[in-house]
Amino acid sequence: MGNAAGTNVEELQACESHQWYRKFMTECPSGLLTYYEFKQFFGLKNLSESSDAYVQTMFATFDMNDDGYIDFMEYVAALSLVLKAGVQQKLKWYFKLYDIDGSGCIDRDELLLIIKSIRAINGMTNELSSEDFANMVFDKIDIDGDGELSYEEFMEGVQNDENLLKMLTESLDLTHILHKIQGELLNTENS
Template sequence: MVFKTDMGNSNGLTVEELQACESYHWYKKFMTECPSGLLTFYEFKKFFGLRNLSEASDAYIMTMFKTFDLNNDGFIDFMEYMAALSLVLKGEVQQKLRWYFKLYDIDRSGCIDREELLMMIKSVRAINGLPSEMSAEDFANMVFEKIDLNGDGELSFKEFVEGVQSDDTLRKTLTETLDLTHIVQKIQGDMMSNS
């Protein structure tokens, strides 16, 4: 496969060469923003343009940071960063649901309770600034009514995954709510304008 440049000239780049070029731009952006090669929580927030957040939103971002910090060393290195980008941009539904569950399970108990879900919904809405027809409380109640099959007030991983996969409305809402591609696209735009 051959791709054309903006000028219409054939540049003969293969898909692999384009992916390598894209990886180079991500690496350049990462190293420009984080010369040490290790992204701290503060740098993570700066990197994604997340400033002046409420306490709840800041807690959500910290949880997100910890889910991307695969080796739990308190930093995100370039490989962890690329794994996170790959998940956000190209991950399969099952992979994203596993990540969403991990993100919502703030206390790492293996279950999501109503308070955890409510806090995450409020935080995500505050960060994304997306309008919603339903209050965060009503949405959390709807989620539990639909997928807390045993009625224990907690969502196990199995209940969460099976419930979200079997309900188009929940799947669509959760996917849109936690969609970070708009942030990634902004970064890509910044990278291309600085090239």
């Protein structure tokens, strides 16, 4: 019995991988996704300057070998990280995403820019303004009060604050993109 369940999970994962590959190669026949194709792939149009900057940062974090393209393996690794990874891995990725200038610390302006951009892309509104949210994050986890969040402060602070962890995780929830892609896959299979 245990083997049958394992086989079903393996078959499901193989089927999902095949669907992801078909979608990727349909949208990107060259096998290399450019920034422009990346935006098209996820339906990101008419972005503000700050939102476009955020998407460029996200693209750069997915382009793991820094060649200016996302190949299929980088694509799968990125989606697995965003959609299936554990809290530690996601927080490590969030930190890299928020640290726009690559300084090893997140300052208030970087966090504010990312929060505004995420909200614009996701169409999110919240009772807490982007500025208030950034201030709340710094008030809670900038332990030494230097106006920057080190990797350690970020990891420890977010993990020790359940509400903050939930808010950050929800703000970067990309399952709507997964559902969009899966919906498109079903439509192409049924036509």
